[in-house]
Amino acid sequence: MAEIINIHSGEHKLMLLRNHDTDMEIFIEDNASLKFFDLANSIKSIKSEICIAIHFEGENSELLMRGRMQGKDTDSILRNILIDHKTPSCKSDIYYKYVLNDDAQGSFTGKVLVRQDSQKTESLLLNRNLCLTKTAHMHSEPLLEIYADDVKCSHGSSIGMLDENALFYMQQRGISLTDARRLLIDAFINEIQMPRLCIK
Amino acid sequence: MLEIHNLHAVVDGKEILKGINLTIRNGEIHALMGTNGAGKSTLSNVIVGNPRYEVTEGTIIFNGQNLLAMSPDERAHAGIFMSFQMPVEIPGVSMANFMRAAVNAQMKSRGEEPLKSSDFLRQMKAKRELVNIDQKLINRSVNEGFSGGEKKRNEIFQMAMLQPSFCILDETDSGLDVDALRIVAEGFNKLRTASTSAMIITHYQRLLDYIQPNIVHVLIDGKIVKTAGPELAAQIESEGFDWLKD
Numbered sequence: 278m279a280e281i282i283n284i285h286s287g288e289h290k291l292m293l294l295r296n297h298d299t300d301m302e303i304f305i306e307d308n309a310s311l312k313f314f315d316l317a318n319s320i321k322s323i324k325s326e327i328c329i330a331i332h333f334e335g336e337n338s339e340l341l342m343r344g345r346m347q348g349k350d351t352d353s354i355l356r357n358i359l360i361d362h363k364t365p366s367c368k369s370d371i372y373y374k375y376v377l378n379d380d381a382q383g384s385f386t387g388k389v390l391v392r393q394d395s396q397k398t399e400s401l402l403l404n405r406n407l408c409l410t411k412t413a414h415m416h417s418e419p420l421l422e423i424y425a426d427d428v429k430c431s432h433g434s435s436i437g438m439l440d441e442n443a444l445f446y447m448q449q450r451g452i453s454l455t456d457a458r459r460l461l462i463d464a465f466i467n468e469i470q471m472p473r474l475c476i477k
Numbered sequence: 478m479l480e481i482h483n484l485h486a487v488v489d490g491k492e493i494l495k496g497i498n499l500t501i502r503n504g505e506i507h508a509l510m511g512t513n514g515a516g517k518s519t520l521s522n523v524i525v526g527n528p529r530y531e532v533t534e535g536t537i538i539f540n541g542q543n544l545l546a547m548s549p550d551e552r553a554h555a556g557i558f559m560s561f562q563m564p565v566e567i568p569g570v571s572m573a574n575f576m577r578a579a580v581n582a583q584m585k586s587r588g589e590e591p592l593k594s595s596d597f598l599r600q601m602k603a604k605r606e607l608v609n610i611d612q613k614l615i616n617r618s619v620n621e622g623f624s625g626g627e628k629k630r631n632e633i634f635q636m637a638m639l640q641p642s643f644c645i646l647d648e649t650d651s652g653l654d655v656d657a658l659r660i661v662a663e664g665f666n667k668l669r670t671a672s673t674s675a676m677i678i679t680h681y682q683r684l685l686d687y688i689q690p691n692i693v694h695v696l697i698d699g700k701i702v703k704t705a706g707p708e709l710a711a712q713i714e715s716e717g718f719d720w721l722k723d
Contacts, residue, residue, distance in 0.1 A: 441529075446565040449525050450579035450635060451553035451586070460578060464569025464618075 279328070284309045286335075290472065292316070300328040305367075307335030314471050315344040315373070317354045326355035333360075333367040333395070344373030345469040348381035348413075355384040360402070362395040369399075374469050375406040376462055377413035388420040389430060396425050402432040407465050409439065409458075478502050479524075479643060479674070484535035486516075486523050493519040495699035497535070501643070503672045508685055508710055510678075511696035512718050517678045518562060520696070521645045524676075525559045526552050539643070553579075554586035558641030560632035562648040567619035572631075575619045576601065576638055583639060604637040608664040626657035633664040640668075644675040650684040662687030682714040695721050 279300040282291070286308040293301075293315045305311055317325045331340060346354045354377075360369050375383040385404045406415045419432040439461050447457035479501040486494040493516045501507050511517050523530045524537060526549035537544040539555055547555065567575065580600075581591040592600070605615060610630050620628050629649055636644060646665070650658050665688060669675075677688060685693075685707065693709040694701045695718065702721050703709065 440565070440567075442565045443567045445527055445549065446561065446567070447575070447578070448549035449553055449559055449561075450575070450639065451550050451582045452575075452578045453550050453582060454548070456578055456582065460570050460574065461567070464567070468569060 279330075284311050284338075288312075290314070292472065298325060298327060301330070303329070303331045304334050305331065305338045305340065307337060309335065309338040311338075311340050312472075313340065313342040315342070315346075315356070316471055317344075317346045317348070323348065324353045326353060328357040328359075330359040330361065331369075333362050333364050333369075336364050336366045338364075338367045340367075340369040340371075342369070342371040342373075343469050343471075344375075344385075345466060345471060346373065346375040346383060347377075347466065348375070348383060349378040350381065351379070352377075352381040353383075354381070356386070358385075358387040360387070360389045360400065362389070362391045362398045362400065365395050366397040367395065367399075370401045372401075372403045372405075372469065374404075374466055375415060376409065376466050377406070377415055378409040380410075380412045382414045384416040385434075386416075386418045386420070387432075388422060389432070391421075391423040391425050391428050391430060393424040396427045398425060398428040398430065400428070400430040402430075404434045405465075406434075406436045407439070407462065408436060409462070478540060479676075480536075480538045481524075482536045482538075484520075484523065484537065485533045486519055487531050487533055488519060488529065492533070493530075493699055494523065497696075497699075497701060499694070499701065501674050501676060503642075503674055505692065506675045506677065506688060506690045508677045508679060508690035508693045508707075509696055510680065510693060510710065510713055510718075515696045516699045517696055518647055521559055521647045521676065521678060524552075524645060525549060525557060550582065551586075553639070553641075554583055556642035557645075558636050558639055558643070559645040559647060560629070560636065560649050562651060564620045564623075564628040564632055566621045566623075568621050570619050572615045572617060572619055573598075573601065576635065579635070580638060600638070604634060607667060608634045608637050609660060610634045625652040626654070626661075629653060629657065629661050630664065633661055633668070636665070637668050642673060644673065646675065646677045646679075646684075646688075648678055648680070650679055650681060655683075658684060659687060682710050685710050697722055 279302045282303045284305045288310045290312045348354045377383050387402050389400045389402050391398045402419045404417050415436050417434040419434045421430050421432050444457045481499040484497040695703040
């Protein structure tokens with residue numbers, strides 16, 4: 278059973294903490310702004326596999342969605358996300374990053390559906406991933422399905438390993454390999470800041 | 478003091494260095510010249526321990542220590558610094574955090590306590606002014622979006638922070654205009670002490686007008702084919718390398 282949440286007008290923040298294991302269905306009404314933070318961080322072994330469907334039901338609403346996924350050992354982190362633009366003049370901005378160590382497995386499937394009536398939609402869907410070992414696996418599938426003709430949408434995906442040249446450059450300056458890796462991993466994942474980390 | 482004996486090295490299965498012998502004493506500046514692909518950059522990368530390069534034979538001794546048995550960071554702690562031909566961009570890692578990690582690692586290797594933040598920042602400021610590098614660059618990620626000249630100047634700034642005893646300048650002049658070259662060379666000269674030694678890799682006389690070498694070597698096809706005084710660099714500038722290829 279999916280958890281159902283209605284987002285009314287005004288500003289809202291939602292945060293999924295580690296090991297959240299319930300699917301979610303969210304309905305966003307008129308003039309609403311939702312900031313959605315999704316955190317999966319392995320302290321003990323985790324299996325975090327959820328589907329999140331977000332439906333725009335009203336006009337002039339905004340969604341900012343950020344995912345910070347870190348897995349190790351045999352963790353499995355799966356996100357299956359649907360952003361359903363049913364109505365005009367809404368914006369969605371989705372950015373997920375994964376860091377996978379050891380034998381961890383990650384999967385990101387994100388689909389932005391822009392229906393025929395949802396003109397003036399703006400959507401950005403991005404997924405970037407770092408595999409720290411050759412045995413970590415990442416599956417990334419960003420999808421756009423667009424039926425309206427006056428929209429601005431883009432999507433992107435990348436999967437890579439730590440930059441050997443950067444590691445060596447840091448080591449040449451006296452930084453140990455362990456610390457150099459830590460610096461690079463932090464630099465990668467810290468692009469996604471959870472709200473509690475950015476108190477201003 | 479750096480002593481290289483009968484050094485052979487391969488990159489991607491291909492032998493590039495074919496028996497290098499070279500001794501650089503404290504306070505000496507050696508220039509290493511040679512054609513493209515002769516092995517100049519391979520030699521410098523082997524000295525600093527780049528894992529892409531495999532040493533198949535020979536030894537490198539630095540101040541009595543067997544360099545080839547040491548990791549790249551241990552070599553840096555021993556006092557070896559390389560100004561990279563192409564300094565790496567590291568998005569997301571600020572210059573301050575990078576430099577602080579490097580300086581603290583060096584202090585730890587000497588058994589000293591890490592610097593307090595305020596002392597570290599004061600040191601950054603002093604060195605930044607010494608090599609004339611903009612505060613704006615220090616606030617950015619390592620080398621990210623720096624111009625060619627800014628990257629090379631940033632290398633000299635890092636040298637100022639780490640105060641190495643042996644420096645390799647790997648084609649520091651490549652991609653620099655005359656003014657940038659002068660600034661970088663002056664920075665190096667300011668930082669140099671009487672005991673600092675260096676190996677300067679270059680294709681041209683130009684850089685050697687600013688940083689005068691004691692000894693000039695010519696490397697061709699993985700071997701040093703000629704060693705002489707500074708006049709050799711001038712001769713190469715006018716006559717090229719062909720007369721040395723036999």
